[in-house]
Amino acid sequence: MADLIALDDPRDERLRDYTDLRDVQLRTTVEHERGIYIAEGEKVIHRAVAAGHEPKSFLLAPRWLDNLAEVLERTDAPAYVLDEKSIERVTGFHVHRGALAAMHRPAERSIADVLAAAKRVLVAEDLVDHTNIGAIMRNVAALGFDGVLLSPRCADPLYRRSIKVAMGAVFSLPWARIEDWYGAPALLREHGFTSYAMTLADDAVAIDAIEPAERAAVIVGSEGPGLSEHWQREADHRIIIPMAAGIDSLNVAASTAIACWEFRPGRA
């Protein structure tokens, strides 16, 4: 059973994992250094725990205790209890979703682990926006893809905003980072994957004219610069979603959704 510890000072040193939750740069550094991430709201906390993640501590207002009773019973992590005004002073915003938990980051999966039994993976290059990473994780999971691989510069899927947008898909969908990004095309090939790079290049093949390989990796890049030259050159296929004339391209979450839909497993 969690220790319930009533606090009244928002500056209490024990609350330091929860300070300034709106400061993206600060949080990104702090959470990686301390090996934690923040789960916000009882629904997300339940999902994180169900995925086997371990709470380090909780930050709760008294009225949120009940809904979290089951989780609190099964852990030894301390639960700090403050009034809502003081919680707002710690975090820097009104936490209307209720409880917060600082969770231990799970051990990172290996790339081999993500790819082992996978037939369909999404590979993302330099998507620095947490909303986009979250949206993509959600869509990819819903469309039956088996995993996601991220370039080193991609945003953190375990950042609070990513988790919220992903509706928890970051807990269930296997993902890993590829540190040696330059070697990624060869790596996928070694694992038996055929790679399909999403591009706006004139000579790319329309996505609906493609018969996906048994094991297929779809590669997406950021909206502005698009996919790197290296990937455009090294991918087995270059594919495009045909679009209406004179219109800016789809946003990356939408084009990823369409690509995953076209590459869905078991498609007739």
Added chain:
Amino acid sequence: MADLIALDDPRDERLRDYTDLRDVQLRTTVEHERGIYIAEGEKVIHRAVAAGHEPKSFLLAPRWLDNLAEVLERTDAPAYVLDEKSIERVTGFHVHRGALAAMHRPAERSIADVLAAAKRVLVAEDLVDHTNIGAIMRNVAALGFDGVLLSPRCADPLYRRSIKVAMGAVFSLPWARIEDWYGAPALLREHGFTSYAMTLADDAVAIDAIEPAERAAVIVGSEGPGLSEHWQREADHRIIIPMAAGIDSLNVAASTAIACWEFRPGRA
């Protein structure tokens, strides 16, 4: 040629169209009452003017004048020039995209006008989020749909955030509101459209098993409650995007993108 008027007081009454741009509720009311919307950044302003919209005034820092010279030459609207710090005091945030313009809202299109020559339209029910409305306008335009119809409660496509996400598609894509929402199914039928309601209902037909009619309207509802009972009952067809087991549904922008892709004009 626009009158360049140097101001130094952020509280100057002539700047009242630009105050508190981050206050969504206030802005929504103010902009409708005054018949304006805010175009942010030179790219958006150029697109708005290219679409035939009339500026009411501009708010500029001196260094943004050059990039807007062409637009300023062709209008009689006043351009208020302030230093960037003062502009921040007016608007409530740092305007890093440069120039702002208060634009006269264009006359609303009639529903008949949107539907007249259209083969594919998207109909949105109660999407209250500006980001979702913007994303949907962008995706629908890119995929070759001809127009959008909105329920009365949908967010404003001409709100600053919607325009930004839509990348200007709100200026080029014809759209209108259906005030008599209850009569919408009959209205579409009268205009010769077959309606396809996106739903999560068990007995809905998989979207890839559908042969779209020559004139097709795709109806989407909000993520939480989903499409209203009325529409679910009255639509000619109920369709679903088959999803992986145990996963929350796609977000509404992604499911709209996939639906529009499947219903794209000229699809083989």
